[in-house]
Amino acid sequence: MTVTRLYNAHIIDPSQAIDGIGYLDITDSHISAVSLGQPATDATCDKKIDCKQAVLAPGLVDMRVQSADPGAEHLESLATLLAAAAKGGITALACLPNTRPVIDEASAIDSLCLRASRIGGPRLYAYGAATKGLEGAEMAELGLMAEAGAIGFTNGTSAIANSLTMRRLLAYTSMLDRPFIQHCEDPDLTEKGEMNEGETSTRLGLIGMPAEAEVIILDRDLHLLRRTGGRYHVAHLSTRAAIDAVRRAKAEGLAVTADTAPPYFLLNELAVSTYDTAFKLSPPLRSEDDRLAVVEGLADGTIDAIASDHMPVDRDAKTQPFGPAAPGASGVDTLLALTLTLVHQNHITLSRAIELLSLAPSTILDIDGGTLMPGASANFMLFRPDSSWIIKGADFASHSRITPFESHPVQGVVDMTYINGEQIYPVTALD
Amino acid sequence: MTTPTPNAHKGQSPAEAVRLSSRHLLGIEGMSPLEIRALLDRGNHFADHPTDGNSVALHGKTIVNLFYENSTRTRTSFELAAKRLGGSVLNIAVAGSSVKKGETLLDTATTLNAMHPDILVVRHNCSGAARLLSQHVDAAVINAGDGRHEHPTQALLDALTIQRRIGRIEGLTVAICGDIANSRVARSNIHLLSTLGAKIRLVCPPTLLPADIQHMGVEVYTDMESGIADADIVMMLRLQTERMAGTETPSQREYFNLFGLNQDKLNRAAPRALIMHPGPMNRGVEIDSAIADDVEKSLIHIQVEMGVAARMACLEAISLGAL
Numbered sequence: 001m002t003v004t005r006l007y008n009a010h011i012i013d014p015s016q017a018i019d020g021i022g023y024l025d026i027t028d029s030h031i032s033a034v035s036l037g038q039p040a041t042d043a044t045c046d047k048k049i050d051c052k053q054a055v056l057a058p059g060l061v062d063m064r065v066q067s068a069d070p071g072a073e074h075l076e077s078l079a080t081l082l083a084a085a086a087k088g089g090i091t092a093l094a095c096l097p098n099t100r101p102v103i104d105e106a107s108a109i110d111s112l113c114l115r116a117s118r119i120g121g122p123r124l125y126a127y128g129a130a131t132k133g134l135e136g137a138e139m140a141e142l143g144l145m146a147e148a149g150a151i152g153f154t155n156g157t158s159a160i161a162n163s164l165t166m167r168r169l170l171a172y173t174s175m176l177d178r179p180f181i182q183h184c185e186d187p188d189l190t191e192k193g194e195m196n197e198g199e200t201s202t203r204l205g206l207i208g209m210p211a212e213a214e215v216i217i218l219d220r221d222l223h224l225l226r227r228t229g230g231r232y233h234v235a236h237l238s239t240r241a242a243i244d245a246v247r248r249a250k251a252e253g254l255a256v257t258a259d260t261a262p263p264y265f266l267l268n269e270l271a272v273s274t275y276d277t278a279f280k281l282s283p284p285l286r287s288e289d290d291r292l293a294v295v296e297g298l299a300d301g302t303i304d305a306i307a308s309d310h311m312p313v314d315r316d317a318k319t320q321p322f323g324p325a326a327p328g329a330s331g332v333d334t335l336l337a338l339t340l341t342l343v344h345q346n347h348i349t350l351s352r353a354i355e356l357l358s359l360a361p362s363t364i365l366d367i368d369g370g371t372l373m374p375g376a377s378a379n380f381m382l383f384r385p386d387s388s389w390i391i392k393g394a395d396f397a398s399h400s401r402i403t404p405f406e407s408h409p410v411q412g413v414v415d416m417t418y419i420n421g422e423q424i425y426p427v428t429a430l431d
Numbered sequence: 432m433t434t435p436t437p438n439a440h441k442g443q444s445p446a447e448a449v450r451l452s453s454r455h456l457l458g459i460e461g462m463s464p465l466e467i468r469a470l471l472d473r474g475n476h477f478a479d480h481p482t483d484g485n486s487v488a489l490h491g492k493t494i495v496n497l498f499y500e501n502s503t504r505t506r507t508s509f510e511l512a513a514k515r516l517g518g519s520v521l522n523i524a525v526a527g528s529s530v531k532k533g534e535t536l537l538d539t540a541t542t543l544n545a546m547h548p549d550i551l552v553v554r555h556n557c558s559g560a561a562r563l564l565s566q567h568v569d570a571a572v573i574n575a576g577d578g579r580h581e582h583p584t585q586a587l588l589d590a591l592t593i594q595r596r597i598g599r600i601e602g603l604t605v606a607i608c609g610d611i612a613n614s615r616v617a618r619s620n621i622h623l624l625s626t627l628g629a630k631i632r633l634v635c636p637p638t639l640l641p642a643d644i645q646h647m648g649v650e651v652y653t654d655m656e657s658g659i660a661d662a663d664i665v666m667m668l669r670l671q672t673e674r675m676a677g678t679e680t681p682s683q684r685e686y687f688n689l690f691g692l693n694q695d696k697l698n699r700a701a702p703r704a705l706i707m708h709p710g711p712m713n714r715g716v717e718i719d720s721a722i723a724d725d726v727e728k729s730l731i732h733i734q735v736e737m738g739v740a741a742r743m744a745c746l747e748a749i750s751l752g753a754l
Contacts, residue, residue, distance in 0.1 A: 194558075199643035203460065205558035205580030205615060208642050275559030319537055319567075321557030323578065 002046045003027050004421070007039055009051035009382065013058060014355040015371035024056055026378040029420035034372045051382055054415055057354045059091025059122075059379040061369050062335060063259060063361040064181075064235055064307035066157075066328070067112070067124075068400070071100025075312035076399040078112075082121040084332045084398035086425040088308075089381035089414040091122050092362065092369050093332070097129035098156040104129035104140040106148035113149060121424045122417075123379075125151045125367060127181060130169050136160055139168065146176045151365045152233070154181035157282060159217045161187050167224045174230030179257070179364060181233045182221060184242060185283060186213040194323050196269045196284040204272065206322055209284055215241040222249050222256070233364060234258040236309055238283045240293035247302040257364045258302070261309035261331065262338035263404055265294040271404065277318040277325035278404045281309075284327075285404075298356065299347050305360040308335040312400035330393065330400040337410035340385055344411055350385060378421040387413040446472035448488065449744060454753040455565045455572040456745055458581035459622040467590070467626060470744045474591045478740035482515060488747040489518025492549040496522045497539070498575070499555040504710055504735060505575050505585075509552050512742035516750075521548070536560060537567055544568045550749055553577075558615075571749045579613050585709055586619035588741035590627065592734050593664060596705060601628035606652075606659045606704075608634040608690060609668030609717055610679075612641045616709045617668060621647055634658030635690065638679045655690055659700040666707040667692055670717050683716055693719040697728075705730050 007023035011034060022036035025045070062085065068075035085093055095112065097103035103112065109126045116124035128150035132138045142153055153173050159182055160166040173180045190209040195201050197208025218234060222245065225232050237243055237260045249256045263281055268288045271279040279285055297303040311328025318325050339357055342348045348356070362370030369379050391408045393401035417425035449469040451462075459467070477483065494513040496506050506522065513520045525539060536555065543551065544567075551570040553561050558578030565572040576582040593600055605624050611617045611633050621631050631649040633640065645651060652658030659665050670686065680686045697704065706722055706729045714720045723729055 197642045199646045202641040202644050203618070203647070205578050205618060207579075210642075275562055316535075319535075319563075321536065321555065321560040321563055321578075323557045323559075 001028060003032070003044070004047045004049065005039060005045040006049045006051050006056060006382070008053055009056035010053050011036065011056050011372065012351050012354050013372040014351050014359045015058070015373060018372070019351050021053060024372060024380070026421045029378055029422075031372055031374050031376050031378050033374055054382045054384050055350065056380060056382050058358040058370050058372055059381050059417060059419070060089050060336060060357045061361040061365070061367070062090045062093040062308045062310070062332060063305055063365060064261070065093045065095050065310045065332065066098060066312060067095045068312040069099070070112070072312070075314050078116055078124070079119050080397065080399040081332070082116060082119055082124065084396060085122040086417045087397045087414060088332045088334070089336050089383055089417050090332060091379040091381065091417060091419050092125065092367060093122055094125045094127060094151055094365060096154065096156045097127050098134065102129050102134050103127070104132050104134070106141065106144040109145050109148040109150050122419060123368070125149070125365065127152050127154045129153070130155045130160065130180065131165070134158065136162060136165065139172065142172055142176060146178055150178065151367060152179040152181050154235070155183065157183055159183050159185050159187060163220060163224070166221060167228060170221070170224055170228040170230045170232065174228055179231040179233045181235050182217065183235050184214045184217040184221070186216045189213040189216065193284070195272050195280070196286050198269060198287060200269045200272060204275065206272070211239040211241065211286060211290060214239045214283065215245055218242050218245050222254060225254055225256070229255075231255045231257070236261045236264060236283060236307070237294065237297065237303055238264045238286050239290045243293045243297040243302055247297070250302065257304045259305035259307045259361070260294050260298065260303050261307055262334065263309070263329075265291060265298060266338060266341060267291070267404060272322070275322045277320065277322055278329060278402055278406060280322060280325050280327045281329060281404065282327040295342065295347050298342065304356070304364060306335070306339050306356045307361065308332050310398070310400070312398070313402050314400070315402070318402050329402050329404050330396055330398050333396040333398050334391055334403060334405055334410070336383065336414060337389070337391075337412035338405065340412040341410060343385065378418055380418050381414055382416040383412060383414045385412050387411060389413060446476040448751060449473045449748040450751045450754045451748050452754050456583055456749055457561050457565060457572065457574045459583045459586050459619045459626070460581065462626070464626050467587070467623060470587055470741070470748060471591050471594055473744035473747065474587065474737070474741040475595065477743040478591065478595065478737060481740065486515070486747070487517045488750050489513055489516040492518045492750060493547070494518045494520050494550045494552060494746065495543055495548040495570070496520065497525060497543065497551055497553045498523065499525045499553075499560070500576070502554055502575070504738065505554065508735070508738040509575060509742050512739045512746055515739070516743055516746055518746070536564065540564050540568050544570065550746065573745060573749055576615050578615065579618070580615050581619045582615040583619050584738070584742050584745055585616050586623040587745065588734060588738040589620055589666070589707060589709070590623055591737045591741050592707065592730050595737070596730060596733070597663065600624060603629045603663040604632065604661060605629050605664040605666060606632040606634055606662040607666045607668065608655065608658065608692065610639045610670045611635050611644065611668070612639045613671070614668050620666065621649055625649070632658050632662065636680055655696055656700045659696070659704060662701050662704050664707060665692065665697070665701070665704045667718050669709065669711065669713060672713065672716070687716055691717055691719065692722055694722060697722060704728070707731065707734060710735070
């Protein structure tokens with residue numbers, strides 16, 4: 001039995017409403033004590049770490065990550081993804097089923113999770129594809145995937161277009177007690193779409209995707225949810241109308257949760273004005289009013305979580321005219337620092353930021369993490385919220401280095417990440 | 432060559448060669464009225480002196496026409512303009528060759544770059560393609576049409592045509608009719624003509640109108656007769672026939688009925704209006720043949736002629752480099 005004590009830390013744990021200078025004891029792989037104030041001097045520990053008042057918080061749980069592995073390992077391997085996550089303070093991540101082959105059966109879930117666990121580091125979870133081959137038609141073997149550990153079901157980067165299929169999926173997943181994660185985007189309204197529809201798309205001559213495409217799918221799903229029951233989660237919310245709809249649904253008591261990603265609260269469609277394909281994302285960057293609605297939704301609790309929406313894309317796919325360029329960007333390296341922007345701009349507290357990044361996603365997905373409660377696995381990280389740096393894709397630990405935040409100044413540097421009591425970042429121990 | 436009409440632009444004794452603030456000519460948006468007027472004056476000069484012996488602006492220079500979309504008039508117009516200025520011209524129709532072999536725009540650009548052309552004239556079906564190319568080649572780039580975005584030399588030749596016929600642009604009412612949503616010609620003309628003080632109206636069915644275009648300072652009409660009433664210029668756009676097959680509009684027949692330009696509409700709306708069309712025309716679809724060929728009303732053939740003059744001005748300006 002080994003006891004490690006981290007003292008003189010600014011402990012933030014929204015699950016216990018702890019926010020202040022204190023200490024944390026780890027016994028082997030679990031948290032054995034957490035408290036505000038200074039520890040008793042006679043305590044016996046095998047190892048003591050002075051945190052110098054850095055923030056000690058539960059590790060981040062990134063609930064929307066695209067793994068390029070299997071199928072597109074040249075974009076990113078599981079190893080670089082997990083290393084980048086560890087560097088970003090992420091202790092658990094949930095991967096979309098959009099791989100090749102598609103994760104639409106139990107063995108694919110097994111395989112991905114097993115290979116990740118062999119590499120070690122952050123814990124990787126997988127969503128199961130809601131439909132076979134992600135084609136939106138035939139239901140995949142959801143029950144068998146749930147038994148294999150699928151933490152939720154989704155059609156990945158596309159919405160279920162057919163209302164009957166959607167009704168059946170909600171009904172069936174309610175039996176499995178797993179959330180259904182929807183990318184709310186009407187495929188007909190956004191067909192061939194290149195960016196958000198509005199004056200900017202008109203000036204640039206790019207095909208617009210109307211903001212309504214998001215709320216139309218969401219509203220339909222909410223109507224179905226009232227009938228079917230089950231848990232419904234909206235991924236990367238980006239428009240005011242959809243956020244208002246989620247707010248109303250929550251007030252009504254529906255089992256709805258939602259996340260968003262940093263581009264949607266930090267950027268708007270004007271960023272596309274130079275046809276810079278780093279700003280081609282899915283959903284597209286929206287209007288300034290939509291961006292403000294996302295910030296409000298994060299502050300008032302309408303939006304539960306922030307995910308990185310990490311999407312490995314290489315330079316070839318981006319060095320194209322805007323239309324044919326691939327959507328997506330890297331996200332795990334910058335998730336914490338970009339979210340802290342909201343704290344530095346006084347939109348949310350540091351504790352709320354940790355809730356959005358850790359407690360809420362682990363609660364939604366019902367996975368280990370999100371808390372420093374004694375008895376919990378020792379999954380946590382230490383960071384300095386005020387340390388500044390400039391985002392440079394070239395410096396990412398992720399092999400995917402395209403970011404819409406290139407050259408953005410941010411604050412927030414992760415010093416250490418722990419999983420099950422083991423330091424996984426930095427790789428060389430500090431002592 | 433037509434003789435200049437009595438209203439032809441005069442006053443500016445031999446216009447000087449123009450230099451622009453940008454090294455490339457990617458679009459009209461953002462160009463100053465001064466730059467545009469200077470290019471028009473120079474274009475006017477070339478229209479009067481198409482074989483100006485003094486003009487050796489492109490002597491020893493290589494101009495590559497890189498066309499990813501089929502084009503007859505724009506490509507030949509650039510070619511003729513470049514040759515009149517003494518340049519060597521290389522035409523590359525990529526539409527049928529490397530694209531099919533999977534070569535990307537930038538692969539082609541890199542290959543061409545190695546041949547050290549001085550000016551790259553590019554047409555591509557993607558908005559922003561000319562700009563992307565300009566970021567990756569050493570040559571100066573002229574946009575000969577990028578997707579739905581801009582077609583700056585078309586707007587310049589249209590303005591030159593109007594200026595030579597009417598003598599001014601400021602204060603004119605110009606109705607642009609047809610497929611605005613998919614038209615780079617419309618966008619470049621909106622920028623240019625409004626920069627020079629014309630009033631722009633757009634006339635089209637709502638399904639062919641791009642979002643929030645009112646913010647670009649135009650008035651929108653869905654009724655042809657009120658849209659072209661009292662207009663000095665009626666500019667018809669080409670409508671691709673597939674857009675009339677029940678998706679954007681119900682049928683070719685209905686489109687011509689509601690938005691096609693015929694003598695009847697023209698008479699009732701604006702008898703003295705002049706007609707323009709960037710070509711190629713769909714006769715009997717967006718424009719009645721009789722009107723298109725009416726030399727009193729139609730400027731269509733003058734547009735083609737002015738295309739060479741306007742492009743000479745542009746090629747010369749770009750060859751001189753940015754200010």
